[in-house]
Amino acid sequence: MSKAIRIILMGPPGCGKGTQGKQLEVKYNIPQLSTGDMLRQAVRDCTEVGLQAKECMDKGNLVPDEVLIGIMRERLAASDCDHGYILDGYPRTIGQAEALDRLFSENGQNLLAVINMDVPDNDVVARISGRRQCKKCGAGFHVEFNKAKQDGICDACGGELYQRDDDNEMTVRSRLKIYKEKTAPLLGYYEKQGLLANTPGTGSIDEIFSRVCSLIDERIVS
Numbered sequence: 001m002s003k004a005i006r007i008i009l010m011g012p013p014g015c016g017k018g019t020q021g022k023q024l025e026v027k028y029n030i031p032q033l034s035t036g037d038m039l040r041q042a043v044r045d046c047t048e049v050g051l052q053a054k055e056c057m058d059k060g061n062l063v064p065d066e067v068l069i070g071i072m073r074e075r076l077a078a079s080d081c082d083h084g085y086i087l088d089g090y091p092r093t094i095g096q097a098e099a100l101d102r103l104f105s106e107n108g109q110n111l112l113a114v115i116n117m118d119v120p121d122n123d124v125v126a127r128i129s130g131r132r133q134c135k136k137c138g139a140g141f142h143v144e145f146n147k148a149k150q151d152g153i154c155d156a157c158g159g160e161l162y163q164r165d166d167d168n169e170m171t172v173r174s175r176l177k178i179y180k181e182k183t184a185p186l187l188g189y190y191e192k193q194g195l196l197a198n199t200p201g202t203g204s205i206d207e208i209f210s211r212v213c214s215l216i217d218e219r220i221v222s
């Protein structure tokens with residue numbers, strides 16, 4: 001059987017994890033699992049998790065580890081994850097990374113790679129304030145760098161595009177601060193495990209995609 005492709009996409013908010021994740025999903029035929037999308041859906045559905053998450057998300061804070069660890073334990077057990085997946089936005093703390101490692105050792109699984117896309121702080125703010133997302137299928141657009149063909153309408157499914165509540169400059173600054181404090185230490189964590197691969201998150205979407213795919217393909221064949 002071919003090697004399962006379990007990948008983590010890392011990088012600051014707005015680095016393009018979602019955009020790259022969606023393309024990787026198609027190329028490698030494995031699901032992209034965005035914890036941000038899962039939480040936003042829970043907020044829309046007014047579930048218990050959604051109610052708990054909304055306040056943290058609106059302030060740009062992280063939702064508590066135990067909530068995310070529970071969600072992902074359940075999600076990763078689904079059969080569509082059998083051949084691998086792309087994690088977009090998880091883990092975001094050392095506690096979450098340790099929980100994921102425990103899950104891997106329980107199931108005799110491992111990660112293929114942790115791809116880190118680095119983007120300067122000022123680019124992050126510019127990228128995020130122009131970002132738009134489809135309400136229906138989650139596809140991402142940008143008013144300047146990745147325009148929808150028809151204003152406000154998703155190219156992929158015709159759904160309505162909207163701006164996330166947390167995509168404003170003040171919240172972005174606090175998300176960046178939290179990224180540096182809580183999530184960036186994961187780079188060292190995965191480097192020690194020999195899993196980290198860095199690539200600039202700048203350039204065109206296609207250029208970044210081709211660099212990310214090379215990093216993945218190198219590891220699939222080795």
Ligand code: AMP
Pocket residue numbers: 013035036037039056057058060061062063064068088089090091092093096166175
């Ligand atoms: P994202 O769409 O990945 O930018 O996530 C949006 C928001 O969802 C974050 O700012 C957090 O409030 C929350 N969130 C997403 N993933 C996680 C996670 N792994 N741990 C804690 N909070 C998360």
